[in-house]
Amino acid sequence: MRITDYELFEVPPRWQFLRLETSDGLVGWGEPYTKWHFVNGSAPATRSAVDQMIQHYVLDADPARIEDIWQSMYRSSFYRGGPVHMSAIAGIDEALWDIKGKRCGEPVHELLGGRVRDRIRVYEHVSVPHDEPVADAAAAAAREARSAVDEGYTAVKLVPTGGLERIDVPATIDRAETVVGAVREEVGPEVGVALDFHGRASKSMAGRLLDALEQFDPLFVEEPVLPEQGPELARLAEQTTVPLATGERLYSRWDFRPVLESGAVDVVQPDVSSAGGITETRKIAAAAETYDVALAPHCPIGPLALAASFQVDACAPNALVQEQVVIGEDRPLSYVEDPSPFEPTDGFLDVPEGPGLGVSIDEERVRDLDGEDLSFERPVGRRPDGSVGER
Ligand SMILES: [Mg+2]
Numbered sequence: 001m002r003i004t005d006y007e008l009f010e011v012p013p014r015w016q017f018l019r020l021e022t023s024d025g026l027v028g029w030g031e032p033y034t035k036w037h038f039v040n041g042s043a044p045a046t047r048s049a050v051d052q053m054i055q056h057y058v059l060d061a062d063p064a065r066i067e068d069i070w071q072s073m074y075r076s077s078f079y080r081g082g083p084v085h086m087s088a089i090a091g092i093d094e095a096l097w098d099i100k101g102k103r104c105g106e107p108v109h110e111l112l113g114g115r116v117r118d119r120i121r122v123y124e125h126v127s128v129p130h131d132e133p134v135a136d137a138a139a140a141a142a143r144e145a146r147s148a149v150d151e152g153y154t155a156v157k158l159v160p161t162g163g164l165e166r167i168d169v170p171a172t173i174d175r176a177e178t179v180v181g182a183v184r185e186e187v188g189p190e191v192g193v194a195l196d197f198h199g200r201a202s203k204s205m206a207g208r209l210l211d212a213l214e215q216f217d218p219l220f221v222e223e224p225v226l227p228e229q230g231p232e233l234a235r236l237a238e239q240t241t242v243p244l245a246t247g248e249r250l251y252s253r254w255d256f257r258p259v260l261e262s263g264a265v266d267v268v269q270p271d272v273s274s275a276g277g278i279t280e281t282r283k284i285a286a287a288a289e290t291y292d293v294a295l296a297p298h299c300p301i302g303p304l305a306l307a308a309s310f311q312v313d314a315c316a317p318n319a320l321v322q323e324q325v326v327i328g329e330d331r332p333l334s335y336v337e338d339p340s341p342f343e344p345t346d347g348f349l350d351v352p353e354g355p356g357l358g359v360s361i362d363e364e365r366v367r368d369l370d371g372e373d374l375s376f377e378r379p380v381g382r383r384p385d386g387s388v389g390e391r
Pocket of ligand 1 (some may be wrong): 198222223248377
């Protein structure tokens, strides 16, 4: 069997779906995480990277040899790693696993050693209106958290601050404390409340925020500082008992290695569609396990990326909880023929049983929506003095 053809679709909101076809007529799907968006209608960088990887290393290859294709794509690219290259590799890797699973009539996790759990815990995002007065923002966040818990979720996540000064005023800390306190009070101690600092905080602000929010027992605090501030992350870990998490902007075992070696984190959050696919994320998970670190895969994109994440969650002993933005949402689910793999019970999804990634794509709908204008411009986040901050 050989890989004979591919198509890369670009569909709303800004997702890429990759279709690989084999000489036997089998089709596999993957979702490279779109990087460097469609600014003013221009092509995302991932499109060119996928084209190049497939034309150099995938067309005419035997799809059974996933590891060999992965190594070819990674090592033969002299300039390697990073968000664009590893996302292209990821989407291709997912499609190859989908093909292998369909060929064997088994879900991918079955081929990776079999499932280690029956259900996968997922969390729901709670949005915080940071521009509103603090009492309103806290009430809105508490309401959203309540509704997630009423739907059965056992964990939620929120971003407790807007943009920050390098060293901000006490009111900013008080505000975060009020918002997170309101959510904790609303959901009680049986629910995980994860916080995402989103890399917005300097090490000074991260320290102050961790001190103020530790009383609410966060499930974890994500990106307390930017991923490039590794030594600062390690110092923060020494001052707090809050589990720290990072990884959505790390792309390979080699990126995670210093984070794990520093002992700074309790949770790693590789994105299967950004970090080299199922092949690489499973290895990152195994590396994390040796440091007694949990896995909570990042996934703010579409149903194929989430389905690929489920395959890793199913067989990674240290998987803690899965991020998602698909469940209960009309548009993401309109791309699949059967939404049942994305319908949780009590905040958990059954481990998928279908072959490959366990989802079938509604190809007609994907073809219909491919080519729509996906223009998007990420605004520059500026502080009150006009300087550029983190968003
Ligand atoms: Mg995040």
